[in-house]
Amino acid sequence: MSILVTGCAGFIGSHVTARLLNEGHLVIGLDNLNDYYDVTLKKSRLELLKRPNFIFQKGNLEDRDGIERLFKQWEPKIVINLAAQAGVRYSLENPHTYIDSNIVGFTNILEACRHHKIEHLIYASSSSVYGLNTSLPYSTADTVDRPISLYAATKKANELLAHTYSHLFGLPTTGLRFFTVYGPWGRPDMALFIFTKAILEGTPIHIYNDGKMKRDFTYIDDIVEGIVRLMPLNPKPNPTPYKVYNIGNHSPVDLIAFIEVIEKKLGRVGDKRFLPLQPGDVPVTYADVSDLMKDTGFKPDTPIEVGIGNFIDWYKAYYPI
Structure with a gap:
């Protein structure tokens, strides 16, 4: 099966692409390789994906003509849209980047899926x-009409746009609300990467909300498994072929406990600096994954001790310590 994965050089996108390639699918990978974080890391992920059934296309979601050409040339059957401008705090200073990528770009994907009769669009919320x-x-089932960051607002907008296209044009869409994804090849702007780097370099760790944070940390392999299981499960018209799932570990962890596991795995103690809650952050995330379990028979459950250990092993190999 031909599958388009946008954001294929990203953290989640590269893992999803690798899994699909290993299963024998033809994967067309799209990424603009922007400099939001270290481009070398993105290129290293791409190197791991090189095989005969992988086709890489460099491009932007905002390039409407380019997206149309890509769909016309490769005729994907399933689209997994993981490309987006990520980050809550970055959105405070760079709002237009989020509108361009997450709103304009996502609309271009929806239009292409509509006109090329895509069997299933799965997208990151x-x-x-x-x-x-x-x-x-x-x-x-909760109401989600009170976002507190521009990033969150664009992701909610994605869900609304997807629902509209599902309703008007019968396009099957599945949105995935990811909960604090972590693991090998993770993003440098995320907590696990930041804390590991700081502890190894002996620089301070900034812990927001005075450490009173809980996160539903979800290991990358569990995210990938959820996506792969949902691929053949096209939402049925009821009355609209539209579905949204949480993908989380259903087990919130205190941020301090998370840091303690990192310290244990590294054999070092971090220099902790406690700060107030930052704009756009929420104190707790906690996923109800009952729908995911019901429809796929799968529940993310990788313990943080395993996931953090795997990340640190990767980190020490990639950045020779």
Whole structure:
């Protein structure tokens, strides 16, 4: 099967692409290799994907003509849209980047999927859409109309746009609300990478909300497994072929406990600096994954001790310590 994966050089995208390639699919990978973080890391991920059934195309979601040409040339059957401008805090200073990539770019993907009769569009949403929601665990039945970051607002907009295209044009769409994904080849702007690097270099760790944070840390292999299991499960018209799932570990962890596992794996103690809650951050994330379990028979469950250990092993190999 021919599958388009956007953001194929990204953290989640590269892992998903590798899994699909290993299963024998033809994967067309799209990425713009932007400099939001270290481009060398993105290129290293791409090197691991090189094989006969992988076709890499460099390009932007915002390039409407380029997206149309890509769909026309390769005729994918399934589209997995993981390309987006990520990061909550970055959105405070760079709002237009999020509108261009996450709104304009996603609309281009929807239009291409509509006109090329794509069998199933799976796209990345985010747990950040829950915003000021105080009901725990977060359920896809909850109202999510109070985002507290521009990033979250664009992800909610993606869900609304997808629903509209599903309803008007019968396009089967599945949105995935990811909860704090971590693991080998992770992004340098995320907590595990930042903490590991700081502890090894002996620089301070900044811990927000005075350490009173809980996150539903979800290991990358569990994310990939969820995506692969959902690929053949096209949402049925009921009345709209549209579905949203949480993909999280359903087990929130105190940020301090998370750091303690990192310290144990590294054999070093970090220099902790406690700071107030940052704009756009929420104190707790906690995923209700009952729908995912019901429809796929799968529940993410990798313990943080295993996931963090795998990340640190990768980190020490990639950045020789």
